[in-house]
Every structure is written in structure tokens, then in C-alpha cells.
Amino acid sequence: MKKLASLILALVLVLSLSCAIAEKPYEGQTLTVSNFAFNGELLQKNIYDPFMEMTGCEIVVDAAGNAQRVTKITESPEDYDVVVIGDMFVKQLMNEGVIDTIDTSKLTNLEGIYESARAPMGAEYGPAYTFNRLGIVYDSAYCDVEIKSFADLWNPELEDSIAIPDMTATTGPMFYFAVAETFGLVPGVDDEAIFAKLAELKPNVVNTYTSANNTITMLNQGEISVAVLLDYSYTTAKNANPDYIWIDPVEGSFAAYNMINLIAGSDVKDLATEFINYYISYDVQLAEALDGVDSPVRTDVVLTPEQSANFTYGEEMVAGLKFVDWNIITENQAKWIEMWNSTFSVK
Numbered sequence: 263m264k265k266l267a268s269l270i271l272a273l274v275l276v277l278s279l280s281c282a283i284a285e286k287p288y289e290g291q292t293l294t295v296s297n298f299a300f301n302g303e304l305l306q307k308n309i310y311d312p313f314m315e316m317t318g319c320e321i322v323v324d325a326a327g328n329a330q331r332v333t334k335i336t337e338s339p340e341d342y343d344v345v346v347i348g349d350m351f352v353k354q355l356m357n358e359g360v361i362d363t364i365d366t367s368k369l370t371n372l373e374g375i376y377e378s379a380r381a382p383m384g385a386e387y388g389p390a391y392t393f394n395r396l397g398i399v400y401d402s403a404y405c406d407v408e409i410k411s412f413a414d415l416w417n418p419e420l421e422d423s424i425a426i427p428d429m430t431a432t433t434g435p436m437f438y439f440a441v442a443e444t445f446g447l448v449p450g451v452d453d454e455a456i457f458a459k460l461a462e463l464k465p466n467v468v469n470t471y472t473s474a475n476n477t478i479t480m481l482n483q484g485e486i487s488v489a490v491l492l493d494y495s496y497t498t499a500k501n502a503n504p505d506y507i508w509i510d511p512v513e514g515s516f517a518a519y520n521m522i523n524l525i526a527g528s529d530v531k532d533l534a535t536e537f538i539n540y541y542i543s544y545d546v547q548l549a550e551a552l553d554g555v556d557s558p559v560r561t562d563v564v565l566t567p568e569q570s571a572n573f574t575y576g577e578e579m580v581a582g583l584k585f586v587d588w589n590i591i592t593e594n595q596a597k598w599i600e601m602w603n604s605t606f607s608v609k
Contacts, residue, residue, distance in 0.1 A: 286318030288533045295537070296335060296525075297346040299325035300475065300498075301555045308549040313540050319533055327473065328432060335360055335525065343528040344537055348432040349390075349519045352383055353588050362524040364388055368535050371542045371560075376580055379559040382519045383588075390519035391541050392556035393574040394492040395583060396436045398509040399499060405487040412444045412511045415488070416459075420466045425477045425489040428470040429595070429602035436516045437490055438598065439586045443513050450590040457601050470606050481506065492518075493572050497554045500572070508572050517574060517583035520556070551575075 297305065302325055310321045324334070324342070328351050335342055339360040347355075355361045363386040366372060372380055372389060379390040398409055407419050415424055427433035438456065442449045447456050468486050471477045474495040480486045482502055491499070496508045522538050524531065540546060547558040551565055557573040558565075565575060574580065 286316070288530075288536070289318035291318075291530050291533050292320045292322060293344065293530055293533050293537055294322045294324065294342050295344045295346065296324045296326075296331050296342050299327075301553075304550070304553045304555050308553065308555070309541065309546055312545075313537060316540075317533065317536065319530075329430060329472070332358075339525050340527055342525040343530055343534040344522060345525055346391075346520065346522045346541075348394075349382060349521055349588070350432050350435060350591070352387075352521050352523060353592060355523075356383065356387070357592070360526050361387065362526040362528065362531075364524050364535060364538065369539045369542070371539050371544075374544065374562055375542055375559040376561060378580070379519065382521060388521055388523035388538055389542055390521045390559055391547075392494075392520045392550075392559055393517055393580065393583065394494055394520065394557070395510070395515040395517040395574045395579075396433060396440060396490065396492060397496065397515070398488065398511060399481070399491050399496050400488040400507055400509070401481060401484075401503070401505055402507050403505040404484065409488070409509050410512055412440050412490075412513055415466065415490075416463055417466075420488060422466065422468055423487045424463075424466045425469045425471050425480060425486045426463075426467055427490060428472045429599050431472045432518060433490070433492055434602075435586050435591045435595065435598075436518055439584075440511070440513060440516045443516075443584075444511075449587075450594050453594065453598065453601065457605055460602075461605050464606065467606065470602075478502070493574055494554075494556060496572050501554075514584050515574070515579070515582065517585055519585075 314321055328347060331347065332351050332354050335345060335355060336358045345355065352361065375389060381387060382390050400409055407414065407417050427437050439449055441459060442456050445459050449456065469480060474491060477489050477491065478495060478499045481489060481499060499506050522541050524534050528534050542559065544560055544562060547560040547563050550556045551558045551563055552569060557575055
């Protein structure tokens, strides 16, 4: 009888151990993630901590500016497993050969997101986890000019008042396409004319930024009263000052994706793929939206008008987004950066 009881106890222990292993299949593995520094505490709460608890892995985050992260990953791809970054920089990393393909059959959450977000860079690459749209933010306490259009930025009354994204920033090419649209021009064809319009804007421009955080600080300190920003940056700015107003320009909403991809050569590819799948899960998408971090790409995340204010949210808005052509950008960006620096390097 005692032997039978011992056998049963041993079996229970084995089953318990097996269940523990099954529940946390990545115990002891480390996942290194390159991500934005923006909203780091909320990312920790909504994504990193729950994922580590669920899988048993350890997550190491390398948070820095986009351009800096591209350089670091390109130089040492073996140090990373996953990159969370804007589409402009995904394209750069793809061109450098450091983005890996992904087995999308393992992304069980993929069908829950908008079709346009499932594979923005091709069927073999990672999904977008949020949309960002470009708009204009102004401080109503200091800006008396009525702004409805990108064209209004050229108003002489806005001299020394505006911040616009640098061509090397995520939003730079988006703004370039918006300027072209505003004046009936075509990027890659009418570049001289587009830069002529940008030169006309120069007296109004205080700063061409690479950091949205610094631009919000400039707004808060009264150094500028108008900024061209992405919607998620406005959400942060609005929390600091209710006088800030968001404008969706009449030319339409130029948009970009933030995406999540595998880094080539990762030795924890299964874990990294699971992390990507988790990033587009309902729980994560809802939590990030409720905390004002990111617009959801999941179609089943339902938000109230207050919760979705200033987000790129809902089928109608998503269907109307205008996306830049990355083939044109890839072919011309080096030239555009040179022309941009020539235009804005000297005030």
C-alpha cells in the first residue's frame, strides 16, 4: 500500500512538473527587444511584465532613438531578437539584411487585425501593431491663426512659430508627401518644386525635429506654438496642456505603421515569434489603447469616443488613410536628405 501511495505521489509530482513546464515553456530564455523609449513604464506594465509571467522568459529592452537603434542593430544584429520600430526604419533594416522572415502561421492573432496591417512590408515579414496619422497641433492660447490645412503653415503670421519633422525622422517622408499633396506635386518627380515650397516655409520654422518628446517640450515652454506631429504625440501633449488643439488637415491624413519584426540570426526565434503574436493580442491592444499609448489595429477592440479621441481608430478612418510609397522613398531619400539639409541648415 505504501509503495502504491509513493508511486501515486511520484506520478503527481511528475505531472505537476510537466504542467509547470508546459505553462512556462520559455523558462530560462532571454529575449532582447529593441523598442521606443516613449511610454516605457506603460510598455513594461502592459506588455513586458505579463509576457514574462506567462512564458517564464526574461526580457531585456534596449530603448533609444530610431536612427541610433538602426545603427546598433545593423552593426550587431546578434545582440537582438525583436525590433519594434516605424516602417521607415523597418525598410532601412530590411535593406541592410538584418530583418528575418517570419512564419505567419504561428501568429494566431493575425486575423484579428486590419488586413492592411498584417504584412505592410510583404507577406513574409512582421505585422503592424499600430497606425499613426500625421496632423497639426497648435496652442490655442498663443496661436491666433485659423489652421485647417497644411497650406496654412505658410501663413506669414506664423513666423518663428513652427516645428516640423526632419527628413531623417519617421515623420519626415510623411510630411514631404503631405507638402507635395498640398501643392499638387509628385514626390520623386517634382522634388525641386517641393523644396522650393519648403524654402518658402523656412521663415516660419523654428525647429526641424527628430524627437517628438523635445518638440512637446518646446510647446510646453512656449518656444513654438504650432507643430506637425503624429497623433500619439498629441495624446501625450494634451495631458500636459488642454489648450493644445489637434487638426486633421483637409488634404487628408498621411499615415505610417509601427511594426514588430524578427532580427535575423536570433537563437530564440520561437520565443520571439510568440512575443510578436502577443503584441497584437486583444489584451495588449486594449491595454495600450486605454492607457493612451497606441491606436489599436485589432478590429475587435471597442473604445468609447473619449477613449479613442485623437487615435487613428475605426474602420472609416483607417479606410481613408494615405500611406507613403516606400519604393519612391528608398530611391530618393538620400537626395532628399541632402536637399533638406541645404534648405534648413542655415536659418
